[in-house]
Amino acid sequence: MTNPPPNTTDRRPGGRTARVRTQVLDAVRAELAESGHEGLTMEGVATRAGVHRATVYRRWRDVGGLLVDLIGAAGEIAWEPPDTGSLRGDLTALNREIQASLTEQPSFAVALMAASFHSEQAARAQTQLWDDRYAQCEVLVERAVRRGELPTAQRTDARNLLIAATAPVYHQLVLLRAVPDPDLPERAAAAAVLAAKAGAFSVPEDGGT
Amino acid sequence: MTNPPPNTTDRRPGGRTARVRTQVLDAVRAELAESGHEGLTMEGVATRAGVHRATVYRRWRDVGGLLVDLIGAAGEIAWEPPDTGSLRGDLTALNREIQASLTEQPSFAVALMAASFHSEQAARAQTQLWDDRYAQCEVLVERAVRRGELPTAQRTDARNLLIAATAPVYHQLVLLRAVPDPDLPERAAAAAVLAAKAGAFSVPEDGGT
């Protein structure tokens, strides 16, 4: 008997499995839109997807798992950091995006935050998501340095600058649950830029080579 | 028949009622310490307090309600904003307090945040709590202005300054779940001060009288 050529992974991602996945993810989106992150329940998703509860539990474990998979599905569409020609403009645009994502009904970002308190996978996915975004955004700072908008005597810590610029938006909307202030994105961006120009995020050039 | 003199409120806050309350709140603290905000459940609190489940549900409604009452009980002990002699020192001290409150095990602040996604009362209480704190902290800015640390040509919006200074700490610890950075409180405070000195939080003096 010839050795059977090894099965790639012994998985079956196609056909029915794939169909079930799209049904379930669609159901997640629909439930989220209809009843918000509070009404997002495993039972509800399964019923709406026309799939058995046990299936959802087996493949996604908990609500966090569903959201994580939704990130995966959405993450395939690329995101690009804004490029307006000035650091302040870029950060403002970024903040506007963030404010929109936290304000839209329903907010996927808020759902993920809520889930991250109950679900380990959701927590990890959230950290991952923001980390990636911030990494992508570091180019904003590099561009600003190249344009001469920032002091060049010392390197500017891009991550800290980005966090300083964006954190107030989250703070106001999530923690303080303030009504969205249309000027906040720009104010927060401007403040961060001023601080950066004053050298607030400069770090000693670490020894090269 | 003589009109019976009106009972003050027809409530009975004393005696057994008060005893039950302290038992329950003690149980909340204990459960929180033992199993964190994730393990804080109505059932568990009731059992530990030696009280019937229905009683806890009736009086506190949900986990959020318990936390809210805990704030009330703790809120009676006064909190004072730091006063170190400089704006930067004050904000750094404030940030250190915040970082400590988010890092301690278990963290009441984190528990309240988690609950605020499920419980309306918890959400309101959270907003209220931070609002009060920020209102109290505005004196920091006033003192700084009086000391001449900030530009006086225009008024500085204390609230925005405070949020810019403190938001990064929440952001790092809650959203990004980064490991606590001992330098962050100072860095964030310093950045906010620099921005403020550059006029980032100045607002047009609104026309008095």
Add this chain to the structure above:
DNA sequence: GCCCTATAGCGACAACCGTCGCGTTAAGAT
């Protein structure tokens, strides 16, 4: 002390949640 009644105790309940074992279906390889 004696009432009145606010509040707590109690047990039952329906709903939901998550898991399990087992039978069925249909990918995907030959």
Add this chain to the structure above:
DNA sequence: ATCTTAACGCGACGGTTGTCGCTATAGGGC
């Protein structure tokens, strides 16, 4: 076309959650 078995469907289960109607207890005004 056939076979193997991954993935799903199904129903049942034990545990938890939140509510309700009722009874018992005790606070506090008289």
